[in-house]
Amino acid sequence: MMDQDDHKRSGSKLKGREIILGVTGGIAAYKAVELLREMVKRGANVHVVMTKNAMKFVTPLTFQTLSGHPVLYEMFRLLEGSRIGHVAMSDRAELMVIAPATANILGKIANGIADDLLTTMVMAMDVPVLFAPSMNVKMWHSPVVQHNVAKLKSYGYHFVEPAEGDLACGSMGRGRLAEIPEIVEKIEDIFTPKDLKGRRILVTAGPTLEAIDPVRYITNPSTGKMGYSVAKMARRRGAEVLLISGPTDLTLPRRDIPIIRVKTAREMYEAVMDHFEDYDVIIKTAAVADFRPKDSSRSKIKKISRNGFSLELESNPDILAELGRRKGSRILVGFAAETDQLLENAQEKLRQKNLDIIVANDVTQPGAGFGTDTNIVKIIDQSGRVRGLPLMSKDIVADIILNEILKLLKKREDQSPWPEDWD
Numbered sequence: 040m041m042d043q044d045d046h047k048r049s050g051s052k053l054k055g056r057e058i059i060l061g062v063t064g065g066i067a068a069y070k071a072v073e074l075l076r077e078m079v080k081r082g083a084n085v086h087v088v089m090t091k092n093a094m095k096f097v098t099p100l101t102f103q104t105l106s107g108h109p110v111l112y113e114m115f116r117l118l119e120g121s122r123i124g125h126v127a128m129s130d131r132a133e134l135m136v137i138a139p140a141t142a143n144i145l146g147k148i149a150n151g152i153a154d155d156l157l158t159t160m161v162m163a164m165d166v167p168v169l170f171a172p173s174m175n176v177k178m179w180h181s182p183v184v185q186h187n188v189a190k191l192k193s194y195g196y197h198f199v200e201p202a203e204g205d206l207a208c209g210s211m212g213r214g215r216l217a218e219i220p221e222i223v224e225k226i227e228d229i230f231t232p233k234d235l236k237g238r239r240i241l242v243t244a245g246p247t248l249e250a251i252d253p254v255r256y257i258t259n260p261s262t263g264k265m266g267y268s269v270a271k272m273a274r275r276r277g278a279e280v281l282l283i284s285g286p287t288d289l290t291l292p293r294r295d296i297p298i299i300r301v302k303t304a305r306e307m308y309e310a311v312m313d314h315f316e317d318y319d320v321i322i323k324t325a326a327v328a329d330f331r332p333k334d335s336s337r338s339k340i341k342k343i344s345r346n347g348f349s350l351e352l353e354s355n356p357d358i359l360a361e362l363g364r365r366k367g368s369r370i371l372v373g374f375a376a377e378t379d380q381l382l383e384n385a386q387e388k389l390r391q392k393n394l395d396i397i398v399a400n401d402v403t404q405p406g407a408g409f410g411t412d413t414n415i416v417k418i419i420d421q422s423g424r425v426r427g428l429p430l431m432s433k434d435i436v437a438d439i440i441l442n443e444i445l446k447l448l449k450k451r452e453d454q455s456p457w458p459e460d461w462d
């Protein structure tokens with residue numbers, strides 16, 4: 040079951056938050072509708088403020104319907120009693136996000152111009168303000184815009200930088216509004232306490248592929264979702280994260296997690312061994328193939344016989360077991376995907392591989408294990424303590440595993456006879 044701290048840390052940090060969404064006049068204004076929906080879905084109470092130009096792209100009615108509140112755009116409309124609208128709204132808000140933010144709005148705010156409701160509200164904000172710019176690639180790279188962005192950052196404003204790709208004006212390059220999951224992730228990040236700051240965490244994710252020939256391989260159904268959730272939540276909480284990933288279709292909604300992409304178990308072994316010494320915690324979520332074909336054919340194997348075909352397999356290196364031998368004072372966390380005798384098998388792996396924690400999932404249960412957005416796990420530590428969790432999202436599972444790791448890190452530090460800066 041979740042303890043008090045887990046309840047505070049788990050789920051979306053947007054739940055119950057008062058957020059103002061500022062929409063300015065760019066072609067990406069329609070994407071702000073999706074952003075609004077996502078914030079509302081996560082439990083935020085969102086009020087929308089539009090510039091006059093934004094209303095040429097999307098009508099206020101759309102935002103009003105989806106937010107459940109009248110859209111604000113008039114400067115001198117009174118809200119509560121005799122209080123000026125923008126002051127009343129700014130006082131209540133816990134965050135303002137401006138998406139899309141045009142070059143014009145960035146320029147105005149960077150230079151102290153408050154000539155409409157949206158710009159005036161930004162000036163009146165003493166809570167975080169997040170800009171998600173969107174504009175033509177040449178505008179984005181212009182020294183004027185870059186100067187304004189740097190100036191706004193120096194004042195403490197937050198940014199989700201535009202993405203690269205096709206732009207509405209027909210050109211290619213950086214300027215597209217960041218993807219909505221990336222903007223939402225940044226908002227979650229702003230609301231998340233950085234209790235893992237200063238910690239370095241290496242995460243492995245996904246399956247490995249072991250080639251039989253150029254068109255066939257041995258693999259498993261891992262999608263990488265569990266490992267990507269661990270990496271994302273650790274980074275959100277302030278850790279420095281390195282992700283070593285087998286082949287997946289996933290995109291991480293963060294650009295600040297370096298990824299090393301591998302295919303085979305041996306490549307994953309090399310990547311992990313090259314880097315683990317720089318990390319305090321290693322979390323091995325990856326589903327590594329235990330065996331590979333002894334001889335991988337360079338050309339496609341022909342269907343020579345109708346009576347079947349046998350394949351000789353040899354063992355892959357056990358990355359986790361090797362880490363268990365070399366880990367020193369690092370915290371080592373393994374996963375166990377089991378179909379029977381969940382606890383016994385997981386406990387055996389914990390002992391054999393010298394782990395600090397093992398996370399066991401019974402992959403036969405609906406909603407658990409491979410491919411799902413949810414998981415059902417038992418977290419087992421070296422003392423034999425077992426913490427069973429009900430069905431929950433992989434993000435929340437990741438958060439709770441990180442809570443357990445943090446407790447262990449703190450316990451070890453409390454027991455350490457040396458001060459941290461001892462050398």
Ligand code: PMT
Nearest residue numbers: 261262263264265326327357358359373374376408409410
């Ligand atoms: O990626 P998803 O679709 O979200 O699915 C998530 C998951 C089911 C893959 C994940 O929750 C999970 O259980 N991962 C571990 C799967 C697995 O390989 O279990 P295992 O019992 O075979 O291995 C035990 C541990 O040893 C694992 O931490 C594994 O990374 C590690 N191992 C295994 C073999 C090997 N040669 N080297 C290893 O390091």
